[in-house]
Amino acid sequence: MRQATIERVTRETEVRLTLGLDGPVGGTVASGLPFLDHMLEQLVRHGRFQLDVEARGDLEVDAHHLVEDVGITLGMALARALGDRVGIERYASAFVPMDETLVHAVLDLSGRPHLAFEPEALGVAGAPGGVSVFHLREFLRGLTNHGGLTLHLRVLAGREAHHVIEASFKALARALHAATRLTHDELPSSKGVL
Numbered sequence: 001m002r003q004a005t006i007e008r009v010t011r012e013t014e015v016r017l018t019l020g021l022d023g024p025v026g027g028t029v030a031s032g033l034p035f036l037d038h039m040l041e042q043l044v045r046h047g048r049f050q051l052d053v054e055a056r057g058d059l060e061v062d063a064h065h066l067v068e069d070v071g072i073t074l075g076m077a078l079a080r081a082l083g084d085r086v087g088i089e090r091y092a093s094a095f096v097p098m099d100e101t102l103v104h105a106v107l108d109l110s111g112r113p114h115l116a117f118e119p120e121a122l123g124v125a126g127a128p129g130g131v132s133v134f135h136l137r138e139f140l141r142g143l144t145n146h147g148g149l150t151l152h153l154r155v156l157a158g159r160e161a162h163h164v165i166e167a168s169f170k171a172l173a174r175a176l177h178a179a180t181r182l183t184h185d186e187l188p189s190s191k192g193v194l
Contacts, residue, residue: 002180003050004080008073012065013057019077020050021180031055031070033063035129039169040070047173059130067135071142078147082180085109090188092178096171101158105171109179111148111194115141126161136165140172 002021008014018027025048029040032055044051055073057066082088093106117140119133126132144151153172158164187194 004077013069015055015073018052027051042169047177068138071139075143075146092175094174098167101163102156103167105175106152108150114150115144117153128162
């Protein structure tokens, strides 16, 4: 089983997370931030992962620390669950529409972290449950930096934060599912190393 459990404790947050790349699909998500829980549940359903998250954070200050640290912990679990990355598909992309919103996620599980997502350019309004597109960027930055992946997230249409954030999580989930599939017994790199 490609699975990992990570526990991360700081003065601002406590996160315990278990990720199973090959299911069974489901799990329990409890971060203390209902909108973040809703988004993590999208990762479970659309990524077809097993995900358990138990987290607490200084929400009296802001959602930032908790959202970022859950992203960091998920990235750490993803990297550990992937192991040496031999046999994975590696590349994937997914388009997800949600009413007026359209998001495209393109990723490479290369071991090299890079995030291309610029919420400043989007003109997105709102912060559902206290979570904005800027919090989404911090979640994705933690995920890419600690998971060792390149992610380009493009919002092609949409300005309402709930739809933009939710479509982003769904597109990410679908791309992650495709990229993590085992397809052969070789390392997916002509260099012989990721």
